[in-house]
Amino acid sequence: MNNFAYTKAVDINNAISKINENDNNKIIAGGTNIIDLLKYFITEADTLIDINSISEMKKISELPDGRIRLGTLMTNADTAYHPVIEEKYTLLSKAILAGASAQIRNMATNGGNLLQRTRCYYFYDIHTPCNKREPGSGCSAIKGYNRIHAILGHSDHCIAVFPSDMCVALAALDAVVNVTGKNGFRSVPFADFHRLPGDSPHLDNNLEKGEIITSIDLPHKGFSKNYSYLKLRDRSSYSFALVSVATALEIENNLIKEARIALGGVAHKPWRVKKAEDLLVNKEPNAENFATAAEVILAGAHGFEHNTFKIDLAKKAIVRNCMMALDPRSQRPGAKPSL
Template sequence: MFIAGGTNLVDLWKYNLLHPKLVVDINHLPEHRRITELEDGGLRLGALVSNADTAYHPLVESRYPLLSKAILAGASAQIRNMATNGGNLLQRTRCYYFYDADVPCNKRVPGSGCPAMDGYNRIHAILGASGECIAVFPSDMCVALAALEAVVNVSGKNGGRRIPFADFHRLPGDSPEIDNILQHGELITSIDLPEKGFAQNYSYLKLRDRHSYAFALVSVATALELEGDTIRDARIALGGVAHKPWRVREAEAVLVGKKADEAAFTAAAEVLLTGAVGLKYNAFKIELAKRAIVRNGMMALHPETQLPGAQPSA
C-alpha cells in the first residue's frame, strides 16, 4: 500500500482493519507536490500537496473558492496539514460498523452482512445504496471537485490515464468493498481543474452535529453562472448522502434559464432527491437535504456573506 499523509491509512491500521504486508512511502516524489497552471487555463493539483496548502493557495482561493471552502470545512487544521489531495479521494467510509472489527461489514469482509441496515443508521445513505451497503463517502473536498468537474490523473504499470471525477468513485452494488475504479498498483498523480471555476457565485454548506471536526449529515456544493438574476449554468453536488458525491444533471438543467430564487432551487432539489430512501434513523436527511439545497443556492447569490465576520445581505 502507498502512504502519503497517512491520516486514514494509519487509523485503519490501528483499528486492526488493514494489514498491509508492504507500505511504500511516496512523499519523496517532488513532481506530485506542486500546484501548476495548465495551458488550457485550468489548474493542476499535485496529489501530494496537503489539503491545507491547496485550500490556501492564492490561485485556488481566487479562481476556485468553492474548493477552498469545502476543504476548510473538513477535518481539523492539524489533519488538513498532513492529509494529501490524493489521499482525500481514497479515504474510506466513516461508518461505525466498518470501523468495528468485531461486527460484520460487507465493505470490510464481503458477504458477512450489513448491521447498519437494521441498526443505528443515522449517518447513512439515502441515495445510491444497495442491499449490501448503505455507507456514505465522507470527503468534503470531493463534493466540490464533483461540482467543478475535475479530472483525476493516475499512473500505473500500463501507463497513465485520465478519469473524469464523476466516474472515479463507484456505488456499492454487489461489491461495496470496491470504492473506486483504480486498478491494482495505480497511483493518483494529480487532479486537474477546468478553467471554469464559478468564482463569482458559489457556496459550500455542511450540516453536521457539531461545528468542527465532524462529518456531514448533508453537505452541498453549489456553483452558479448568472446573467443578471438569470441562471446560465449550474452545478449542485451533495455529500453525506451516498457512496460517492451525488450529482444529477437533470436537476441542474431545471435551473438553467430560470430566475435565481427559492422556487427554482426548490424545484431542483425535488429532482436531485428523486429516489431517495430513508431508513429508521436517517429518513430526516431527505428533507434536510432539500432544505440545504435551497439554502445553499441562495447563499451562492451572495458568497461574500461566507467570509469570516461577514453579515448576511439584506
C-alpha cells in the same frame, strides 16, 4: 496493527513498481486514514511505500489550456490556501477548510482525500458484519443505528457514505483525476472515479490494481463569482457531514446560465443530478426554482430508521446553499442569508 516493512519510493515509476510487487503492499502519504485502518485491523500491509519524496507530485501548475493541475501530494492546507485556489476556485478552498481539523489538513494529501474510506461505525468495528470490510458478511447498519448513513444510491449490501468534503467540491467543478499504473497514464472524469456500492461495496473507486493518483485537473471555469459550500453536522467542531452541498452558478442578467449542485454525506460517492441542474438553466435564481431542483435531486431517496430526516434536510440545504451562492459574502461568520 500487523507488522509491516517500510520503504521509500524515489519517483512515480519506482512507486508503481513497488506497489505491484505484492498484492498486500500499500501506499502511505499523509497517513491520516491508512494508519487508522492499520491500527483497527481493517487492513493489513506487507510493505508501506512512502511516496513523499516524489517532488513533482507536490506542486500546482497551470496547463497550456488554462486548467490548473493539483499535485496529489500537496496537503489539503497548502491547496486551500494557495492564491490560485483561493481566488479562482474559492468553492474548493471553502470545502477543504470545512473538512477535518487544521492539524489533519496540514498532513492529509489531495490524493489521500480521494481515497479515504467510510467512517461508518460498523466498518470500524471488526466484531460486526460489514460487507465493505468483509464481503459477504452482511451490513450491520441497515437494521442498526444508521443516523449518518446513505439516503441515495445505496444497495442491500451497503448504506455507507463517502466522507470527503473536498470531493464534493471537485465533483461540482467537474475535476479530472489523473492516474498512472503499470499500463501507463490515464485520466478519469471525477464523476466516474468513485463507485456506488451495488453488490461490491468493498470497492470504493475505479482505480485499477497498482495504480497511483498523480494529479487532479481543475477545469478553466472556477465559478469564482457565485459559489457556496454548506456543511451540516451534529456539532460545529471537527465532524463529518450529515449533509453537505457544493453549489456553483453562472448568472447573467438575473438568469442562471449554468448550475452545478453536488451533495455529500448522502451516498457512497458525491451526488450530482444533471437533470436538476439543467432545469435551472435560463431560470431566475430564486428559492422556488432551487426547491424544484432539490426535489429532482432527492427523487428516489430512501432513508432508514434513524436517517429519514436527512431527505428533508438535504432539500432545505440545497435551497439555502443556492441562495448563499448568489452572494458569497453571506458565508461570512454570523451572516444570515434570506430565503
